[in-house]
Structure formats: structure tokens, C-alpha cells
Amino acid sequence: MTVNAEAIRSENDKKLSEALLNDPLVKKVNEQIAKAEEENPYTLRRRLLSTSVRLSPRMAPGLHKMAAECVEKLALDTPLELYAFPSPQYNAMCFKPEEGRLFVMFASSLLEGFDEGELRFVVGHELGHHAYRHHDVPIGYILRGNTRPDPRLALSLFTWSRYAEISADRAGAHCAHDLESVSRALFKLASGLSGGTIEFNLQDFLDQVDDMQVLDHKPGEGAPKEDWFSTHPFSPLRVKALVLFNESEFAGGKASQAELESGVRELMGLMEPSYLEGRTNAAEAMRRLLFAAAVLVANADGEMSEQEAEIFERFFGPGAVQEDWNIEAIEASLDDRMEQVSKLATEAQQIQILRDLCLVARAEGHTTPEERAVLKRLARGLGLGDSVVEQTLSASVELD
Numbered sequence: 449m450t451v452n453a454e455a456i457r458s459e460n461d462k463k464l465s466e467a468l469l470n471d472p473l474v475k476k477v478n479e480q481i482a483k484a485e486e487e488n489p490y491t492l493r494r495r496l497l498s499t500s501v502r503l504s505p506r507m508a509p510g511l512h513k514m515a516a517e518c519v520e521k522l523a524l525d526t527p528l529e530l531y532a533f534p535s536p537q538y539n540a541m542c543f544k545p546e547e548g549r550l551f552v553m554f555a556s557s558l559l560e561g562f563d564e565g566e567l568r569f570v571v572g573h574e575l576g577h578h579a580y581r582h583h584d585v586p587i588g589y590i591l592r593g594n595t596r597p598d599p600r601l602a603l604s605l606f607t608w609s610r611y612a613e614i615s616a617d618r619a620g621a622h623c624a625h626d627l628e629s630v631s632r633a634l635f636k637l638a639s640g641l642s643g644g645t646i647e648f649n650l651q652d653f654l655d656q657v658d659d660m661q662v663l664d665h666k667p668g669e670g671a672p673k674e675d676w677f678s679t680h681p682f683s684p685l686r687v688k689a690l691v692l693f694n695e696s697e698f699a700g701g702k703a704s705q706a707e708l709e710s711g712v713r714e715l716m717g718l719m720e721p722s723y724l725e726g727r728t729n730a731a732e733a734m735r736r737l738l739f740a741a742a743v744l745v746a747n748a749d750g751e752m753s754e755q756e757a758e759i760f761e762r763f764f765g766p767g768a769v770q771e772d773w774n775i776e777a778i779e780a781s782l783d784d785r786m787e788q789v790s791k792l793a794t795e796a797q798q799i800q801i802l803r804d805l806c807l808v809a810r811a812e813g814h815t816t817p818e819e820r821a822v823l824k825r826l827a828r829g830l831g832l833g834d835s836v837v838e839q840t841l842s843a844s845v846e847l848d
């Protein structure tokens with residue numbers, strides 16, 4: 449199957465960037481950037497020409513040939529200029545085009561320490577950022593700018609950025625067409641090792657992700673906070689995401705696009721807050737169930753109390769409480785929501801929902817038989833057993 453660059457772009461990168469491009473603050477910053485560029489055009493190329501070394505086709509014929517092949521594979525039509533800058537740290541970057549020229553920069557150490565297959569991945573990755581117009585979301589300007597983004601926007605910028613890297617990695621893998629080289633390139637980038645004294649082993653590198661998964665599946669614990677605010681997915685996760693890509697229909701494997709994307713979302717969930725903000729299918733199903741069950745618990749004894757409303761809004765945001773909920777419809781949808789969660793979430797995640805629900809049930813400091821009945825219905829529906837409810841209710845629970 450022949451694939452084009454757009455077809456292999458990560459689904460969440462597409463979705464999240466679409467939403468971000470419509471965000472008022474993102475729009476405002478983009479307008480400011482456009483205005484500054486109009487007043488002072490072509491500053492980037494001028495700066496590159498005076499600080500880095502342009503690699504002409506005569507100086508770097510191999511690199512130019514490779515870049516031309518990547519350009520063709522990704523169906524780009526912007527002429528390239530390649531630059532090197534002195535740095536012991538393996539790094540490469542790509543800038544927004546100026547005067548119809550696209551600039552790709554390489555650290556000197558990377559050009560000398562990476563073999564052809566590894567370089568091909570790096571070039572494809574950088575060109576991927578351009579092919580997917582990732583520069584249209586000015587994440588750096590927004591996060592460093594004067595107008596501080598609200599936490600929700602900041603979180604979506606970081607989450608999007610990690611999926612943008614996944615897209616660029618796929619573009620790189622598509623160009624390199626050799627998983628071993630690609631993984632070695634990511635290993636070198638992450639470790640700074642050149643391969644002289646340390647021998648790379650793909651399986652061992654991937655085992656690191658399994659260990660992360662074991663640690664993150666403790667009930668009630670999402671990924672550590674520093675992970676949420678990371679622009680790049682952790683390298684072994686990137687390799688694992690590429691293994692999934694390699695096993696998908698895009699690389700001649702069996703997995704469908706939907707299977708690929710849901711596998712990647714599960715992996716990336718390891719770096720996301722909790723299911724309340726997570727972008728995985730499991731997180732979405734868990735939110736839907738928590739929402740419905742929380743409405744039912746809060747209304748179990750007549751009306752939603754002020755304390756219940758307050759807890760509810762801590763989960764779902766200010767203004768989430770409505771006057772005219774259709775309780776019967778929500779009630780009727782509960783089985784379906786439970787089935788989705790049973791299918792998509794781990795047992796630890798299911799217990800997490802119950803735990804969060806207990807907060808609503810205990811909002812007034814005690815629970816009523818009606819509230820406990822809803823909790824038990826949920827426990828049974830998820831196949832967890834009644835005892836989980838009693839255990840969870842008696843344990844001290846804190847909102848994350």
C-alpha cells in the first residue's frame with residue numbers, strides 16, 4: 449500500500465491542533481506573530497546565515513540526496529536549506545519557511561555520530577513537522593509569552609505537542625523504512641551515546657516502557673506531574689509507538705488505523721494527568737461513566753445538594769451542574785457506559801471511578817442507602833463485587 453504523509457499523521461495531533469488553532473489566545477498570538485513578521489521580514493534566515501554554517505550540495509552531497517528523497521516521500525514542494533551548528537548535544541530542528549525556503553538545522557555531533565539510516569529518520573522527522581504544519585501552533589510563544597495561558601490550555605498544548613512528535617516520528621519512520629535504525633536513532637538522541645561502547649538492544653529499550661506501565665497502573669495515580677508538562681514523549685514510548693506503527697496497515701502490518709491509534713493513545717496516557725483530562729479511549733469512556741454515575745448518585749436522594757454540586761464541579765468544571773438533567777435518560781445509558789469501561793479500562797482504572805464517585809456520595813459527610821445502591825450497581829456492572837464499594841467508602845479518599 450502506498451501511503452501519503454497526511455494519511456499517517458497521528459489522529460490526536462490532527463484533532464488537538466484543530467482545536468488549538470481555534471482557541472482565542474492561540475489566534476491572538478498568531479496575529480501578533482504575523483504582524484511582527486510583516487514589520488520585520490526574513491529575520492530568521494538572516495540570523496541563520498550569520499550564526500550557522502549552510503551546507504551546500506557540494507559540501508554535503510549525501511545529506512542533500514537523502515533530504516531530497518525524504519522531500520519526495522512526504523510530497524513536499526518547498527526548497528530546503530540545510531545548516532550545521534556546533535554542539536556536542538545530538539539535536540536537529542526545522543523552522544517555519546521564510547521566502548518559500550525551509551530551513552533544517554543539525555548539530556555537528558549528530559551529523560558525525562549518526563549513520564545513514566539514523567539520519568534519514570531525523571531528516572524525515574524534521575520535515576514531518578513542516579508537512580503537518582506544526583509551526584502553526586506557536587507553543588513556545590504562548591508558553592513564554594506575557595499572556596499566561598490558563599492551565600487547561602497549557603495542558604492541551606503539551607499534550608498536543610507530544611502527539612505532534614508522534615506524527616513527526618511516523619514521517620521519519622516512513623522515510624527511513626527501517627525500524628532498527630529508527631529505534632537506534634531515538635536511543636542515541638535520548639542517551640547521548642554514539643554506540644561506540646554501548647550496544648543498543650531494542651527489546652531491552654522497550655522493556656523500560658513495560659516497567660513504567662506497571663508503576664502507573666496503581667489505582668488513583670495518574671502520570672507524575674512533570675510528565676504532563678513535557679513537550680516530548682519519553683523516548684522508549686516513542687519507539688513503542690513506532691513499533692505499533694510498524695505493525696499497522698501503513699507499514700504492511702495487520703493492525704487497522706483505529707487499532708494503531710487506540711494503542712498509541714493508551715501508551716501516551718502514561719504521560720497524561722488522570723482520566724479526567726486524558727485523551728485515551730479508556731479515559732473518555734471513564735469520564736462518561738463517572739459523569740452519569742455522579743449525576744445519579746447526587747440525585748439519588750431527591751435533589752443535588754450544594755456540597756454535591758461543589759464536588760461535581762471539581763470534577764467537570766464550573767457550570768457543569770445543570771437544572772434540567774434527564775435523569776431517566778442518564779439512568780438508561782448507564783449499562784452502555786459500564787460496558788464501554790469494562791471493555792476499555794483496566795480493573796485499577798475501574799476502581800478509580802468508584803473511588804471518585806465515593807467523593808460525591810460522601811459530600812455531606814455520610815452516605816445514604818440510595819447512594820450506596822447506585823455505587824453497588826456500578827460495582828456489579830463492572831464485575832468488581834460489592835465489597836469494593838464498602839472498602840472504598842471506608843477508606844479515606846482525597847481528590848487528586
Ligand SMILES: [Zn+2]
Binds near residue numbers: 613616
Ligand atoms: Zn520533533
